Amino acid sequence: MAEQQFHSGFVSIIGRPNVGKSTLLNRILGDKIVITSDKPQTTRNRIQGIHNLPGCQIVFIDTPGIHRAKSRLNKYMVDVALSSIKEVDVILFLVEADTKPANQEETILNTLANADAPVVLVINKTDLVAKESLLEKMAAYSSLYPFRAVVPVSALTGDGTDKLVQVVRELLPEGPAYFPDDILTDVPERFVVAEIIREKVFRLTHDEVPYSVAVVVESFKERPDGLVAISAVINVERDSQKGIIIGRKGEMLKKIGIQARGEIEQLLDTKVFLELFVRVSREWSENKQMLKEFGYE
Structure with a gap:
């Protein structure tokens, strides 16, 4: 019987401010490693969360929200987010189910046009909308970009997050474990x-x-x-x-x-x-x- 190959890779979570990137990462990991609040631009740094599964290690990268930056700090935050889409294996583009596509998201999609990694659209906050509205949102975004997959989730309740992890897993290449299996993050x-x-x-x-x-x-x-x-x-x-x-x-x-x-x-x-x-x-x-x-x- 052939030995099953180990799969691993880096997965960047991007989106505009306050769409739930940090909440989603904490939900997937089952523990809190990233701070959250109801205010935009809470996350300022790139933070890696390590999710281990049988035969697989996924290194999720939480990033600051992409926005029109004015101060030197905010420009740094946007640079951190945009640089995270380079040299990763999968990109998760997170949007909200209860809002219309914004100019910031169109800017992000233009940037993703040059990305080498497959892009998965993650529609968050599905607990706040009716099914008909969600289907309309999925169709609207799908007309803007050739996403590899579209996955509705609720980071708050956890609904859909297991499916999202499975979609990511199937997109990862064969590779080694980058971190020990007993740590959740590499930050000190x-x-x-x-x-x-x-x-x-x-x-x-x-x-x-x-x-x-x-x-x-x-x-x-x-x-x-x-x-x-x-x-x-x-x-x-x-x-x-x-x-x-x-x-x-x-x-x-x-x-x-x-x-x-x-x-x-x-x-x-x-x-x-x-x-x-x-x-x-x-x-x-x-x-x-x-x-x-x-x-x-």
Whole structure:
């Protein structure tokens, strides 16, 4: 009996902001490795999630939303997303079932015209629309691009995600496992901790404040008793934003810390002492050196 070949490959998830890319990846992996919020442009970096199946390893790449970028930070985010479609084995183009095709998506489709990898259209948020509307959406997008497959899903409920994984698996080439089968992501714990803190800022603050925040973990030490002591700085661009994040009598910063610590303890499976500071780093999102220091560019 012939030995069954192992299949593996890299799969980029792209789309405009806030279509559910990170939620979809977390759902497929069955664990949270990517932060989410109801605000667009939550994801800023390329993050790899590793999904192991019998005879197969799929490395999903979550990317920032593709949008009209103005600041240096946003241009970096779009560059990260667009560069992810090169040298991957499959591209998942994620759109929403409850919205019409937007100009941003037409721009993405024009970019995909030069892609070498097969493109799968993933229509997310199917739980929000009727079947007739979904069929119309599938037909509308299929007229714009020769997708290898069209898969409706609900990242929120998990409906359709098993089928999506199967479609991806069938498109992957033979190849080795790129990562050990006991890890979910290749990003370091420090990065995930910083992202968890930033997520809490996104969820708890409003207006321009979340978009002006960069979190840097400055110290990460495991004590002899097993407790992990973490010190992190929340960087903002203006004094007024610092005041909002600290809050009246420090209440907002305390709330951010409590929510973040609980999730970090789940991640590390140990008790955590989390110390947060807020620093004004003026116009950091336009400063090339600061972007590099904060993990962008």
